[in-house]
Amino acid sequence: MNIQHTVKERFLKYVKFDTQSDHSSLTFPSTAKQKILGQELVKELLEMGITDASIDDFGYVIGTIPANTSKKVAVICFCSHMDTSPDCSGENVKPIVHKNYQGEDLVLPDDETVVLRLHEHPDLQAQIGNDIITASGTTLLGADNKAGIAEIMDAANFLMQNPHIKHGEIKVLFTPDEEIGRGVDHLDLKKLGADFGYTIDGETLGSFEDETFSADGMQVNIKGQSAHPGFAKGKMESAIKIAGEIIAALPKNRLSPESTADKEGFVHPVNISGQVEEALIDFIIRDFEDHKLHEHEKELKNICENVLKNYPNASVAYRISEQYRNMKQVIAQHPQVSAFALLAIERAGISPKKQSIRGGTDGSRLSFMGLPCPNLFAGEHAFHSKQEWVSVQDMEAAVRTIVNLAMIWEERA
Secondary structure (H helix, E strand, O other): OOOOOOHHHHHHHHOOOOOEOOOOOOOOOOOOHHHHHHHHHHHHHHHHOOOOOEEOOOOOEEEEEOOOOOOOOOOEEEEEEOOEOOOOOOOOOOOEEEOOOOOOOEEOOOOOOOEEOOOOOHHHHHHOOOOEEEOOOOOOOOHHHHHHHHHHHHHHHHHHHOOOOOOOOEEEEEEOOHHHOOOOOOOOHHHHOOOEEEEEEEOOOOEEEEEEOEEEEEEEEEEOEOOOHHHOOOOOEOHHHHHHHHHHOOOOOOOOHHHOOOOOOEEEEEEEEEOOOEEEEEEEEEEOOHHHHHHHHHHHHHHHHHHHOOOOOOEEEEEEEEEEOOOHHHHOOOHHHHHHHHHHHHHOOOOOEEEEEOOOOHHHHHHHHOOOOOEEEOOOEOOOOOOOEEEHHHHHHHHHHHHHHHHHHHHOO
């Protein structure tokens, strides 16, 4: 497949758009600047000949690559998110292309303390001879998920310019606010009109993920007993100190993010606030099996109750909220979605790596909304950090995979 790639140039352009989302914002999208990139993407899609490309008030970019086959083919959607993580600055990103990487330390010039070393980033071992793109040392790069955007755009451009490549109707979707868990809050699936989808938001070359964590949030509300600190003996039961004891009582060598891997779940405090009279602890609960979420929640409640035994005038209440569920529960009902993706990776000359995501994606939510949507590699690495990187060759491989996938759906129709 002879693709005259535009993915590198598109990526270098897109990362210069500051599109950080904002947890504290009450608007949607959470930051208006995400729509500036969205407007640029619409402009480029229209220039390709995708005549219905548009951005709505919520910041969703949608366009249609028309079918060019007489077969009745399922409508597939390729999706990536426009926002970058609030965890690291995305303002004034200066991308640097390190050509013909040979395993050397990559010292980033705007902060020479930021260094990519081969032993710290073992995936670089597979990149010898490739062209590595990083930021300059003071920001993240934005490969998560602008690599995916650039790959979808390159594939769309190729398909529009090569009508002899047969495919069904294809939807292009770019979402805001994925990094803060709101990416599909206002998406109109009827307007999108797709039967199956693929997020292009994965890491290592060839990786394919059809399974995510299931996730709950659990808020622990501690009511203490306040008293004037000068006259508090035998009276005060500080909610702040009770919260501290609960945190200290959490398991150290298991059931925490820092002590688990692979299919192991965890309980993780992400926020704590309060005063003597009342304190709140927000936890996230994660596991690949729903019933284990409930086991972890029960264990956390037991920890809280044991701490409260020493505070007869204090109390604790719990609020559990479902966040998302393992998308495998949906995708397993449509085995062709995964089978075609793995075949597309193979056709791109890559060994597929089927993996599970220790997190969630837009695809998790989309799957349960009625659009089965696993995740394909985009080539992004060390995301949410100043050491973030991607290789040009991996992005090009992702483009080939997307095009192959469009062809396979038509062939098998």
